[in-house]
Amino acid sequence: MKGILILLQFLVFGLLAQARPADDYTRLVQPAVFSLSRVMMHDVVNPPAASRYYAYCLLGAYQLVAQNNSTVPAPQLLIRHYPAPQQGGKTVAYRLAALFSILETGKLLLPSGYMLEQDIADLVVKLQKRKVPQRDIDTAIAVAQRTAAHIVAFSKKDDYGKLSAKLRYTPLKEEGRWFPTPPTYMEAVEPHWKTVRPLVIDSCNQFAPQPPTAYSKEPGSDFYRLAKEVYDLSKKATPEQLEIAAFWDCNPFAVATSGHLSLGFKKISPGGHWMNIAGIAAQKAGLDFDATVLLQTSVAIALMDAFISCWDEKFRSSRIRPETFINKYIDVQWQPLLQTPPFPEYPSGHSVVSAASAEVLTYLLGDGFAYTDDSEIMFELAPRKFRSFRQAAEEAAISRLYGGIHFRDAITQGMVEGKAVGETVVARLKQAGIKPFQEGARIVVK
Incomplete structure (x- = not known):
């Protein structure tokens, strides 16, 4: 199908x-x-x-x-x-x-x-x-x-090209640190990604987020409350929240198991989803060919730098995932709605790249640009309507809480980090003389 x-x-x-x-x-x-x-x-x-x-x-x-x-x-x-x-x-x-x-x-x-x-x-x-x-x-x-x-x-x-020659990543054997999660227990994805040269930002740590909430397994601690929030929400998630979590899943390879049988499901990545949003927006705005290429390229640039920035902090803090903590200290049988990705938790990658993409799209097309996102139709998920790119980014970010794969501070700080990356790309666009399309940029004249 x-x-x-x-x-x-x-x-x-x-x-x-x-x-x-x-x-x-x-x-x-x-x-x-x-x-x-x-x-x-x-x-x-x-x-x-x-x-x-x-x-x-x-x-x-x-x-x-x-x-x-x-x-x-x-x-x-x-x-x-x-x-x-x-x-x-x-x-x-x-x-x-x-x-x-x-x-x-x-x-x-x-x-x-x-x-x-x-x-x-x-x-x-x-x-x-x-x-x-x-x-x-x-x-x-x-x-x-x-x-x-x-x-x-x-x-x-x-x-x-140097990444494959670097030392294999070994999870830190400390309380509160990330460790491979079910069902495949895959090793960490791209632990050295911060060493890839960015396109616009100065360095991988230019926009390092504030440190994550201090780890604690004690009930009543700030960190325990973060984990309890994930757990409690999963028990009473609304149909709308479940739909949002599934819509923004964007897991390139999720594995479902039944007894001895394992099935793999392939999807577009978070970047692929936002590239498709850029295409949808370009068509709705009636951009000409040259403007469409400019729009798509600007989003792609923001995505690449956002991932470099995000991955720097992920493997610095190397924070535990909700699934690992909740199984150990709250409910041994608990499972998140979405499959936990194979890399550390803080900050939320989808939050970072969504906020960065939204800033670029908002600058070029405006803050009140409404559109319908049908990127997930191929995965049998209904289209969703958005009032703006920033609203879509906020929904993509909170979807990670609904899906049970991120703590709230990873989402909020991820949005801050991504916005900073996006603003830097926008500043470069302005410096180069690229104006918002609705302000009469010549390349969009039909």
Whole structure:
């Protein structure tokens, strides 16, 4: 059923794209980004790594837009240490080149990037059916391949390639520290992620949150009350709270067990969810192609830096998860609604990246931007309506309490940290001369 829903989503995107004029490729951006999500779901890419792939794959498209649209600032004005692109990016077919660049960069970076070869071939056929000149298609692919090579070369300098050579993480054998959780007891995900070079923020610890609530197993202590809140809420959660928890689950690989049988369920990551929100918002706002790429790239940048910032604190405090504490000191049989992710608890990653994404989207599209989020339809979850991006971020954050996988202080401090990261990305956008779209930025004039 889920596979059929994904296929239907692609068909809908295709029909919408074919309904546009031949020179307008705006509605092809979101399905290109979703192609990345689909491959990452196949590969079970973890959330921090997923944010990195989105950022680099969108950067190539942004570079091409900036090279051909003088109203769009060069990526060097946004990204720290970004090398000036080589000549050869200017082409009348730059929008096509940008689309192909998303896929070509993913093909080179993703573990199963070869799967995108079919998406590239399908895009070629779609363009041919729309009577796009073959010379424009060939030129676009050639430019995209050069751009992808440039992006990959830049990505290799962020120290990601050194992670596998670092010492394996060993959980600290101290009270109150994180330890692998049921049902799979997976080892910690990306314990050295803070060493990856960020794109905009100065360092991984630039926005380190205040220390978590002091650990204590004593009833009546502040920490015990945090754990009791999680436990009590799980016993009386409303249907709405359960729905919110499921909607924002975004666990790339959850495992359900029944006796000796284990089943794995793949979903989009938190970053994938917010990238899809960006696509939904771009379409509702009626942004043109160049503005859509700018919007998606800005969100991807915020996601990558937000995960780097968050993971720095996660493995500094290495705090225990609610499931571990509650099973030991409150109820040995208790289970959270959502499967506990395999990394330390503080702060809440979804809170950090949601707040960061919401700040960027709010700056570009406005604080009262209402939209319907149907990102989870493919997982048989009903769409949800939001009055603003910040409201959505707040709901995503509190969903971790409803799901039983985070304490409240990890959520509130995560929101503070993510907002700071998002504001830093927004400051860089302003510094580069990128104005809110509703203020008449030239690139969105239809």
